[in-house]
Amino acid sequence: MIHQQPNILKMLSESRFTENLNNQQLQSLCRASRVHSLPAGTILFQEGELEDEVFVISSGHVRLSMSVPGRGNVVLLTSGPGDLVGWSGLISDGRMTATAVAADDCVLVALSGKRVRELCETDPQLGYVLMIRLARVLSQRILATRLQLLDLFRPGGDSR
């Protein structure tokens, strides 16, 4: 799979999660990664399952949904190019909190959660940067969720 590396390198350097790392750090990450093509409609992972890999979307969109009895799979968020999905794999045992399905044909970089964690252990500086970035991803995710919760367009709410 070595031949894929220059491609992965480019994809990683374009993603907000992994941009602006030094070359050595990017190379290490590349070694922990693979390119993952996902045709439209394909399930990337399922809510409740253990998953070691986290994904950086290079192109295409992924729908994140949760299963709600009586309502089926409810789509809560669409992630797109540059976004990180399946982050649970980076910080825990990787039990997925949502189901991810490709909304269109996607290309993703799949990073091994275990390998990345090991990298972070051995290179605390990389670990620090990645964890800060992960925190940023999560904080954006929380903000977006809060804005959803506020239901700003509800009838009788703001007239806009």
Added chain:
Amino acid sequence: MSNPWQLSSARIVEKTAETPGVATYVLQLTDDSLRRRFQFRPGQFNMLYVPGLGEAAISISGNPIQEGLIPHTIREAGNVTHAISSLSTGDTLGLRGPFGSSWPTELCEDRDVILVAGGIGLAPLRPVIFDMLSNRDRYRRCTVLMGARDPSGLLYESDYEDWKRRGVDVLVTSDRPADGWHGNVGVVTTLLDRLPLPDPASALLMTCGPEVMMWYTAQTAVARGIAEESIYVSLERNMNCAIGLCGHCQFGPHFLCKDGPVFRFDKVASILRISDL
């Protein structure tokens, strides 16, 4: 100087249902000379008047260069807009205007222009879109990011394809999950988050929607490298007189009716998140 309280009679020449509770009313001033003289800049509003019920400030949602026809896209919210909703083609109402500041279309030349709209907030931005479509070559990338509570709230949805065809990119999102919706889910800031921005320094962003949405849109834009000075918001308070004399629409040092509704973000950023201001 003419009396700023004087109303003119305007006839509804076309009424189009848009999203639930929202319709577009194309008005025409009944007086010929007034009709010819009427001009507005994108983002300005009129006071629409229903006798016995009062006035409501409504943004003009039409094409600034189309003479004589003044569209307003109105959501039923209070007594006046409710009364307007019961009117039909041929009915008349009172009109004063146009009032207020406008979107800085004159600053957009040769820049990437991003419009971020929430719900009916697209209506005050539509004149800018008309301007982009007419003068597409004057601008670089033109993008409309449109969010709504659910897909049924996507204003002017039937026009999106036409806009795209004519070079204005339109990305839409539904705030909430919706059955049968295969488009993007999530608030509109998430669209801005991942919008390719090769040259953020040249970008100019205009946003209109709920105040909280605009604030976080601006925050996201700044995080993406767009300068506060290149972000414009359209604020809302209750405009009563529209001429800066009644005090209702004050927001910090500003009278929204005459200093606004459109503000450069950096001029209002310091007071936007002070509660109950």
Added chain:
Amino acid sequence: MNQPATSDVWYFPKDGLTELIRVLQEDGFDVIGPTVDQGAIVYASIQSAEDLPKGLTDIQEAGSYRLEKRNDESLFGYVVGPHSWKKFLFPPISVVAAADRIEGHWEFSTPEEPQRPFAFLGVRACELAAIRVQDQVFLKGPYVDPIYQRRRESAFLIAVNCTQAASTCFCTSMKTGPRCQSGYDLGLTELKDGFLLEIGSERGQQLSRSLSLRPTTAAEMAEGDLRRQQAADQIHRTLETDGLPNLLKQNLRSSHWDDVGRRCLSCTNCTMVCPTCFCSSVTEVADLNGDHINRERRWDSCFNPEFSYMHSGIARDSIPSRYRQWMTHKLSSWHDQFGTSGCVGCGRCITWCPTGIDLTVEVLAIREAAATVESVDRGTNHE
């Protein structure tokens, strides 16, 4: 309108006031002046000098106003009462527009009610300043208010210099008084037996020709100076205006607003008695069949919760937020909007607040709290 004062000073005896009022009436003016009603000195149409409050003074404190007898027969021996001239220039209720259903369609108009020109007798220095402030609001912006304009342009202003002050006065802090400097047609200073008269405008000059005036004596001039000085000397209340607009802007989140909010009733009194507050609302007043509608403008106040009502809710939904709006507007953002303070130091908001809230005290509290915070900050930095 009003020209700058000339240096001529004239004298007329007390009964010359009767002549002045008569001349004004003959010129078609509705003469408005101070008169006693409901236990206070109010402004109303007067027919003669007999209607003026004779030998009375006002004792004012925060939240309290009492009329008391003087030991002389002064006609202007008091300061300002619950009314201000704004009720004539910017009436509490006026019709800004009308709609008539004629043969099934609506016609819109802006009716002009006939209004006799006003002559205001007894305008104090702070009130001249207040009129200047409202001129700025109603006449100098992108839109001119026609109702104010009509009334203002025809009004004849006879100023009277204060010869005493109330405990609530702080015009010296606001640099608006007590001496009437300009903006009047005629300016008076009441002496024991007569009046000094200064001419402030071309119109004043013209009118003065119909009056029996004589040049003043040095003794009269000295008496005038003494009396005016007396007023200045009696003003002890102060409002520190240095850096005030910014101070308030920087303290929008001060906890002091909550403190005032516990005492403030949000009752609107301060805004109603304020000679510069100009907030209003337009409401629809229909006749029986709904065929004629007057769009009536009524005084309103930023203290009313619904004043900031939007479909999404009330913007200023608490008493502290409304008090903050009023004070920051008056003392801070007014500068941004109109290039001047909105406060002229007349003290009405202090006297007529039912719970005696005193803006000079509240400003001081915010200033001191801010200074404490700053010094604490500095302290931390030094450590």
Added chain:
Amino acid sequence: MSGKGDTSMASNAGRPKKPRVAVFKFASCDGCQLSLLDCEDELLSVASAIEIAYFPEASSDMREGPYDVSLVEGSITTPHDVERIQFVRQQSAVVVTIGACATAGGIQSLRNWGNHEEFLKCVYASPEYISSLATSTPISAHIPVDFELRGCPINRHQLLEVIIALAAGRKPRIPNHSVCLDCKIRGTVCVEVAQGIPCLGPVTHSGCGAICPDFNRGCYGCFGPVMQANCDGLVDHYQSVGHTSEVLLPLLRNFNAAAPQFAAVSDRLSSADARESEGSQHV
């Protein structure tokens, strides 16, 4: 200008059915419903714009429900009325309470503070004759109310506005400011500041036109507490300038005594009094 369609702005063309209006009475003095008959100039035109389906005080023609709008006067004071108000709700698309009794319990709510034992004793002196509750409660304590019109009595112009607005399917425009603003618009000098007369005007909802201060007396709260009324602030101030609870308590316990904001502050006053007298007993 064309005439077509213009009339639809203010008339209810396109609403073929006149709204059916009913007037119901509970414990009250009848003054509020009389306000409708006091609209002498408008009565006949109002009567032609609506169907007066049930209004016993004015008409023997009492038609059965359902009604589009029911105006409800009076408070709930008997077990029978507790049930009757449910019936009114079932029969009515819109329920509007009119007056202090219906919106706050009225003057008869003073029984809510009465010596309960004494009160029961007097009721049971002839229990077979009467049934009456120990409390007088507003309509909203029993059923959902769509609109509350304040006043003891209500303002007839406001009543007309409510009827016309509801007939046109819009929200009634009832000003919601303090009595003080009306005083100032009238040019009335503040009786509290200029004469030291305790006045509830600053915390009382407008509607009467600020008549009491114009008649040289303090407001006694006929229209109940204004929105966000700072009753504590007012009472604290009055106490600080020497008005005792002997004056303030009855002022607050008038025709809107049981309105929550007035009741809260009057309860605070009376419990402070009770603590004080307890304290003095210990001395």
Added chain:
Amino acid sequence: MSEERTIRVEALSRVEGEGGLYVRMAGRVIEDVKLTIYEPPRFFEAFLRGRSLEDVPDITARICGICPVAYQMSAVHALEQALNVRVTADIRRLRRLLYCGEWIESHGLHMHLLQAPDFFGAASGIELAEKFPQEIQRGLQLKKLGNDLLEILGGRAIHPINVAVGGFYRAPRIDDLQLLIPKFEWGLQAAIDATRWVAGFPFPDFSRSYEMVSLLHPDEYPMNEGVVASTAGQRIPVEDYEKEFAEHHVAHSTALHSLRTSNDACYHVGPLARVNLNRDRLSESARKVADEIRFAIPCLNPFKAIIARGLELVHAFEEGLEILKSLKILKPARMSYAYQDGEGCAATEAPRGLIYHRYQVDSKGKVGLAKIVPPTSQNQRQIEEDLREWLPRILTDDDAHTADECERLIRSYDPCISCSTHFLKLTVDRHS
């Protein structure tokens, strides 16, 4: 075997307050007639105790929205007696003027909107306006003038705010009152026309032998002063009212029945009683109209109370005009007084009849005892007695028709039911 039959009117209409009627018959024999008053009791007397005496006019006004002035007048007169306050002649005149306003409003209402429809089979004044548009409009305008007067003098028409113990809170502005003069001149003429109109109504031939009771004053038509007079010839000082008249609690009513103490007999109060006892003291125009329409006294037909109301309407306009035309600045507007232990009683004439108040007050100005006897308590038994006689005349197999006819008779009294339930609890608990 005779057939048992009951007629019920669940809710009397076009009366103030809520009451019903219950009639039980065996065949054509009337076994029971009850004017049932189920208006909930509101316990005014209980919460007047301990209140400042200054609060009494405001609180008692709330007993009745139709005749608040009657309550205020009786209350202030009784309290002034307890305080030993004598008001000036000018205050007295303005109080009469205020009372004129209430009579005009109340009589205008009852004549045109409540009673007149009965003579033409209409359900309401609004319906009657289809047949008599001008007359009803005129009636409404007459009524409105009463309200206008109440508003200028009292602050508002319902529950006026200007009535004070000792006089008025504020002297009326003479300019405002004088604006009413031309309107009252129209009103006087219109009231005469209205009286002529009602005098021509088709009255049933029904007379009773009543004892009628009203105030009697040597110099004036009685409103707020006089002795209690009876058509039986008695003249009773108001102080002795409670010796001669006493209230009884009956099972079917939340109102009390007032009866003569001497024989437990009922009696009749109201405009008919007043006119019968005071015809000579009606104003000149009212006397003239009475002559013109041949209104003979004593008039003992309860239905003709509408004519008596008309005559009093004329009187109220004429007297009102006279007072309006001779207004002087009222000074003082209010007499000063000192609190003292005392007791006072007063009777005045509410539009629908005599009303009696008695109060005990203490040296701190607090009310100790309050007793209020409204007109409807006094008429209630009389109405039942009338019905016993009226029923056989109108009884048919059609219960609805019978009920209508009964209601007609009740309505002619203009009963004020909210008033009559002012206080249920005067009896046992307090004195036992």
